[in-house]
Amino acid sequence: MGEERDKGKFINTESHELPPAQKEILAKGKKLEWITIFYLVTVIVSIYFVLGSSQAMKAAFLEDVLSIVPSVLFLIAYFFYDRRTPDHRYLYGLHKVFSVAFLLGSFALLGIGLFSFYDSSIALLKREHPTIGNIYIFGYSVWLGWVMILALLWSFIPAMILGRKKLPIAKKLHNKILFTDANTQKADWMTAGAAIIGIIGIGFGLWWADSVMAILISLSIMKDGFTRTKGAITDIIEQIPTKIDKDDEKHPLDFQIYWFFKNKDWVKDVRIRLRENGAVFFGEVFIIPSDPGMHADHLIDKIEEAYKEVRKIDWKVHDITIQPVKAFK
Amino acid sequence: MKTLWFICVVIATQCWSCNYPQDPDHTLDKIKNQTIRVGISESPGLTIVDDDQPSGTEVELIKGYAQTINSQIEWIEGSQELIVELLKEHEVDVAIGGYSKQTAFKKHIGLTRPYKTERIKVGATDKSKIPDEIEGKEIVVEKASHALVAVVKHKGIPIWKDRVIQTDGLVAGSEEDLISQGLFVSEYNLGTVEHVIAIPKGENGLLKSIENYILREWEKKEIKESL
Structure with missing residues (x-):
């Protein structure tokens, strides 16, 4: 409606072309995001089956579920960005879809931290002792804690590799949602590591090890989520351009x-x-x-x-x- | 890095020794070669509490377990709710008396793996009489039983009897009971009851010890008896 009327009245920003080198990096980034989503689904399924009553396992599970959000947001943002070049309706182009994705992604990270902090603190205050049973394989009893640790290792090592690969790509593309996503993977593997320590602790009869580790994890995620959410909001209200990894430093x-x-x-x-x-x-x-x-x-x-x-x-x-x-x- | 390896080795050697996982409150250490305080609640068939000596399937199970760790049993009788409170305070070490995996107390207590899974089925004198579903059908069930719950959940019309007796109509009950009465049973289950033993929450060493008994001795014994 009104498109005829608008014709010839406005001038939109030019459509943005990445230099060939950056285009290649972007393609790599997208591929990594698809791998991440696929990988996280396998992690979520494997952790779900061994969840038990461990608090740290629960935190790790939630963390993994929510950590899909930034990767999905990145791909959705690109989907819209690719589909629409600047026109008489979107005069400034669709660059800000990344700012919106960045905000939603950081908010998800903050949410993960807050929830996990609340849940683990309650467990600690209530002095909940996690009960972990055994499974029997060919007549041998295996403590379920070991199986949990196995699932957590799957959530540990690949996440570490993926996060490390994404970080330089995000910096080169100045893409803050991709950067948030790389950091989410960091939260993933840290959570998994802490949960492993928590479960080994339970095995030594230290019932609190589990909740304490979960609280430590949640504090670190919360801090990350908070700085990132703050950065996303200040970007949307148009503070001066900042560095991708340091929100308080001006871009050169x-x-x-x-x-x-x-x-x-x-x-x-x-x-x-x-x-x-x-x-x-x-x-x-x-x-x-x-x-x-x-x-x-x-x-x-x-x-x-x-x-x-x-x-x-x-x-x-x-x-x-x-x-x-x-x-x- | 060296300290990290050292920690790994310490953990690994600890874990390979038999007492892993351990109990936060050392229940297993306290009851071994000593006295095991068993909370018991009346539950027909599983536990029968008479004046002197309790009896029933679960009583046999606990007696068998106590033997393996060379312990005396001290019986503490009370309602499930009371026993659960005592478990929470570590005033009893183990509890029996009709706990199932779906017990309403499961947030407050630890549960072992099922020592027996009871399948609730529909039975009749003739195979052709068994319907595909029981919705709206009259079914004879024992008054106080898991079978009654299952029938109501499947929208059947329960007819209460003190004991399930031979009828021409439909009967619901545990597969074992129905078959022992010479009835044909349905392929499908109306429900399952997984019978478990209750322990204090988080006592993972005790849990492993009881579960090992259930798997290595109890289940084999059960199979032998059924043959």
């Missing part, structure tokens, strides 16, 4: 863009404004030309030339509006 590109314009001989002074739209940056540049009597035609040429050049600094510099002014407010 703002510095580069400022000096790019400042060093132009036709520019007397410059101020910039930048924001993150998913993996790319949008922004405005305000310029006081050095020659106030500069011919308008000449100035427009200079601006258009600078626009093309500034985008070559980095593939993340996507859309910059350059505005000549007489003075800064």
Whole structure:
């Protein structure tokens, strides 16, 4: 509706093309996410069958169920992003689907931590002693704790490898949801490790080992989830672009863009404004030309030339509006 | 890294020795060669509490187990609820008297693997009389029994009897009982009751010791008797 009316009225941002090297990295990232989802399903099934009454096992199980969320969000975000190029309806493109996915993914991580903390604390306060029975294989009795540890090892080693592989990809693509996902895998293997210690502890008659380990795990997940959720919210309310792994550190590109314009001989002074739209940056540049009597035609040429050049600094510099002014407010 | 290996080796050697897993409250150590305090509640067929000596299937089981660890038995009689409270306070070591895997107390106590699984089925004097489902059909059941629960759950119409007797109609009860009365039984189960022994929660060493007895001696004995 109204599409005819809108035609020719708006100008949308250009559709974003990743450089070939980044495209390759992205394809690798997507493949890893599919592997992750498939792998996590096998982990969830194997842990479900040996769950028992161990608190740490329960925490690990929940953790694994919820840790599918970031991977799925990443793929869903890409699905929408790929399907729709910027048009008269989405003038700024769909870059922000990644910001939304990042928020939901970090919130899931925070939720995992909070729930597991609550559940394990209650178990500890109630002094619940986990009962772990035995299974019988060919007449030999095997303590179920060992079977649990086996399932946890399956949730430990591959998660560690996947997380380590994703981390550099997320950094190169400046993709915060992928980064969150890599960290979720870290939470996965840490949870599994702590649960293993908890179960060995139960075997030594230390009933509290299990809950205490589960609480320690949940604290670390909670801290991670909190910083990430905070980062996602500040991205959406458009704080200055930050580094992917340190939300309190500015991204170095703002510095580069400022000096790019400042060093132009036709520019007397410059101020910039930048924001993150998913993996790319949008922004405005305000310029006081050095020659106030500069011919308008000449100035427009200079601006258009600078626009093309500034985008070559980095593939993340996507859309910059350059505005000549007489003075800064 | 070296300390890590050291810890692994210590754990492994500990675990290979027989007393792993251990009890947080050392129940097994306390009852071995000593006295085992057994909480007992009346449950027809399984436990019968008379003036002196209790009897029944579960009583036999516990007596057999106590022998293997060379312990005397001290019987403590009471309702299931009372016994569960005593288990929670570690004032009894083991409890018998009709506990099943689905017991309402399962959050508060530890349960062993089933020593016997009772299948509840529909029986009749003739195979062709057994219906595919019992919804809306009249079925004779014992008044206080798991079979009654199963019949009601399947929307059958129960007809109470003090004891199940030979009738021309349908009867529900445990597979064993029905067959011993010479009845034909259904292929399907109306329900199952997995009979277990109750222990204090988290006493994993005791659990392993009882489960080993159930598997190595009790189940073999049961099979021998049924032959």
